Amino acid sequence: MAKKFTIAGLELANRYVQAPLAGFSDVAMRIAAARHGAGLVYTEMISAAALARHSEETLEMVRETKRDECPVALQLFGSDAEELRTAIRICEAEGRYAFLDFNLGCPVPKVMKQDAGSHLLTDLDKAYSLVKTMVETSSIPIVVKTRLGYSNPEDCVKIVQMLVSAGVSAIAMHGRTRNEFYTGLPHYDLLTKARQACPVPFIANGNxxxxxxxxxxxxxxxxxxxxxxxxxxxxxxxxDLLAVEDGLERPVRAVETQAQLLREQLALEYSRNVPPAKISVEFRAAAPAFFQGLPNARRIRGLLVHCSSQEEYLQAVDRIVEVARDGEEIQD
Ligand SMILES: Cc1cc2nc3c(=O)[nH]c(=O)nc-3n(C[C@H](O)[C@H](O)[C@H](O)COP(=O)(O)O)c2cc1C
Known part of the structure; x- marks a missing residue:
């Protein structure tokens, strides 16, 4: 029986949380993660500025959650209190969110340039003021996903204290600084230190x-x-995470299982209220990952990255299964 944990009075089925992943964690990925055991899932980061100007594409990202199958945290990024207030009102009205998350960790230039994401870790007073505004505005509990610091990982304790005093309901912390991006080993020892300073639920992240x-x-x-x-x-x-917690062996996955998971997510992707051409292009980033561990990774990628429709993906998947089963080389 998996251990549960609770954020702001909401009990989550287990301790395994699917991270926010821009370009990936749309409603299709979230439903698939929930069906296969995730206890809590996060949306991609969503721009508070775009919501405040009622961008239809961004609004659709908020509406999508009506189809999720487990508790969802919607992640906002931004640096303007008024835009965040407007975004929160939209999320309250349009979605079905268990939590609203504020992004204090994104290292990419597009977000940093807006003084958002991990750039706010260079100005903790401003970060505090924005998070406090969110806590005071929102009827949905506010959580924050952040990093150990901007450049100094020892800042993690200061960051936790700032977030707790602003009133957050939980903290998810990636065990790297902004300057470490996604490389090198996370500093799990510092996550321990940060956790000790954190009286609200604490979610560890990184590798x-x-x-x-x-x-x-x-x-x-x-x-x-x-x-x-x-x-x-x-x-x-x-x-697998739930199996390990139950002391069970992790099963080895057959290629047909991997293909079936891709088909399942593909069907969910094409049932979204998003133009199919856009889905086709976006799914190219995730599709090869379904076949991780198979030989011929480059050729598998080659078959999937040109797909322009659901039909083409299904044909490519059949081809990958066929050749993997026959043990033949996949031709470009
Ligand atoms: C492609 C990609 C997109 C990401 N998008 C987001 C995002 O939208 N919001 C966020 O807070 N973190 C984002 N992250 C960071 C992840 O949520 C996570 O913190 C990081 O990948 C480390 O965890 P992992 O080692 O389990 O991948 C992203 C990471 C990747 C690789």
């Missing part, structure tokens, strides 16, 4: 999967773990 989730929860005392890249093209990572 976590079925092999280390339990030991990281144990060593850091985190209440839960957040899974990012390991969940892309791999919704069964949540099934």
């Amino acid at each position: 976590i999967g079925p092999d280390n989730a339990l030991s990281i929860m144990e060593s850091t005392s985190a209440d839960a773990v957040m899974i990012g890249r390991n969940a892309i093209g791999n919704p069964l990572v949540f099934t």
Whole structure:
């Protein structure tokens, strides 16, 4: 029986959280993750500025949650209090969100230039004021996903204290600084330190999967773990995490299982209220990840990255299964 954890009075079925992943964690990925065991899922980061100017495409990202199958946290990014207030009102009215998250960790220039994401870690007073505004505005509990610091990982304790005094209901912390991006080993020892300073639920993040989730929860005392890249093209990572917690063996996956997971997510992707041509292009980033571990990765990618319709994806998947089964080389 999986251990549960609770944020702001809402009990989550287990301690495995699907991370916010721009370009990936749309409603299709979230439903797949929920079906295969995730206890909580996050949307991609959504621009408060775009919501405040009623961008139809961005509004659709908010509406999509009506179809999610487990509790969802919607993640906002921004740097303007008024825009965040407007965005929160829209999320309250349009969505079905358990939590609203504020992004204090994104390192990409497009977001940093707007003084948002991890750029706010260079000005903790401003970050505090924005988070406090969100807490005071929102009827939905506010949580924050952040990093250890901008350049100094030891800032993690200061950041936790700032967020707690602003009134957040939980903190998810990626065990790297902004300057470390996604590389090098996360500083799990500092996540432990941050956790000790955190009286609200604490979710550890960074290079976590079925092999280390339990030991990281144990060593850091985190209440839960957040899974990012390991969940892309791999919704069964949540099934594996639950199996490991139950002391069960992790099954080896047949190529047909991987193909079936892709088909399942593909059907969900094309049932979204988004132009199919856009879906086709966006799904090219996730599709090859469903076949991780197979030989011929480059050729598998080659078959999937030109697909321009659901039909073409299905044909490419059939071809990959066929050749993997026959053990033949996939031709470009
Ligand atoms: C492609 C990609 C997109 C991401 N998008 C977001 C995002 O929208 N919001 C966010 O807070 N973090 C985002 N992240 C960071 C992840 O949520 C996570 O913190 C990071 O990948 C480390 O966890 P992992 O090692 O389990 O992947 C993104 C990471 C990647 C690789």
